Amino acid sequence: MAKAKTPGRRPQTAQPAIAGAAVAADAPAPKKRTSIPQFISQVRAEGRKIVWPSRKETWITSVMVFIMVAIAAVFFFVVDTALAFLSRFVLAIGQ
Template sequence: MAKSKSPGGRRTGNPAAGAKPQMAAAASASTVAVDAPTPKVRTSPAQFAGQVRAEARKIVWPSRKETWITSVMVFIMVLIASIFFWIVDAGLGFASRFILAIGQ
């Protein structure tokens, strides 16, 4: 477990003794100030289009090989999930038929 540090980077107090009493009193006497929300600046359509283009340039498209591998992995996982649910469905169907057959 990492030891907490003061903002100056130096450790304060005795770690075995816990926090100092004056620090606890100062913490309980402090108040929390909430800043007023800043008004939103409207963006012109030209600026918006420029920002969209700038973000679009950051996109890294997967290669054909990465797309193929990912698609195969998705297909394998779908196959495994479908087999799992088929087995669970068959087991629950068998169990429900067995329980209903007891009552007849």
């Protein structure tokens, strides 16, 4: 059986006495500089973690992008044509 929480006081967080003290207390410690060989080894280690897509995944994604571009092109062509027709119709009324 689960134990019920007993109502009680909330934990109090320490409030700094001076506003400037909060800035000094929250400031992170200065970081140690990384040497160039260590940096390169870290970059290579991160590079090994990359999972590259397979040729099949790349092909499928590329085909999907081309399909979406074609759909967007048709959509914007239809909307542009409809707006051009509508604007010509409205302007023709005034003549």
